[in-house]
Amino acid sequence: MSSYRSTPLYGGAITCDLPKHFADVSKLRQVPDNQEVWIDKDGFTSIIFEITERVGGPGSGPEIDGRAMTTHLEDMVGSDINTVKIWNTAETEFSRMQELKHPAYTLIATQTPNASHSSDQSSAPDFTALTMTLLRLEEQDTDILITINVPHIRGEYDADEVDLELGKQGKLIGDAVEIAARIWETFVIKDWGLFGESKHH
Template identity: 75%
Template sequence: MSSFLSTPLYGGAVVCDIPEKFADVSKLRQVPDNQEVWIDEDGFTSIIFDVTERVGEPGRGSEIDGRAITTHLQELLGSGIDGVKIWNTAETEFSRLESKYPAYTLIATQTPKSSQSRERSSAPDFTAIIMTLLRLEKYKTDILITINVPHIKGEYNEEDVDLQLGKQGKLIGDAVEYSARIWKSFKIKDWDLFVIDD
């Protein structure tokens, strides 16, 4: 079981629980204003919060929102989208938000092309991606919370991971725990962070 700290994001406009062993990347290098990036001090997992412009047509529903999360995934991965397999998509609830905003989470894996992975011995066998999309239509905003979990040979037990059989292994299991804690603790304290659609 991980230890978490209530952590201010975006200058305190947002607060949520982040694993205690994660470090704020902005203290090491520059991070875009619309992002908060946290990295595991003992591993390779990262958590990225991204406040972006809403994508897709107006309205809500699993079809519209499903297309939006796919668009965000494609934008995130660019040409790497070819090696992606989506394993699961589910509706998600942020329990500390006053209104019920639509939210969805997907679990995917990205496998590098074999020529790429041979060139760099530290390249991951695959990277698990847990992406949550929180849609704030009134504010013309999508919030993406992406947990990237690189699986590097020798750093994980290959026999423990088989998503086809529902075996997530420790690293993905931990990332699912981090996601669930974020959904339970994520609170927007200053809505001026977003633009209101009049």
């Protein structure tokens, strides 16, 4: 179980709990204004918050929101979408924003690099798991994506423990799911003005 601390994001406009052993990447390198990127100091896992323009038509529902998730996933992985497998998608509740009734969904997927590239890169992951949560703020014309990327690098994880076909997530994905759940529980938007300007970036 990680220990967490309440962490201001986007200059404090949003707060949520993040594990203490994650570091703010913007202190190391340039991160786009609409993103917050945090990386595990002891591993390879990263957490990315991204505020983006809402995709898809108006309204809400599994079909509209499901399509939006697919669009965001395709944007994220680009031409590698054929290497991605989605294992499950579920509705998600942001505990402290419940009364606002914003739809949210989370998917768990894995991306396996194309074999042709990986023969010479011994440090390339066998695969990368990701949990992606989409929080839809329709009135703000905004989608918030919270993605936890979990590279599985040979020798750094126990391959016998991971079999998503059988529902076995292994420790790294289990940890990511725990982090995601803590974010859903603690995520609060303190300054809605953050989204007023999002269209002009």
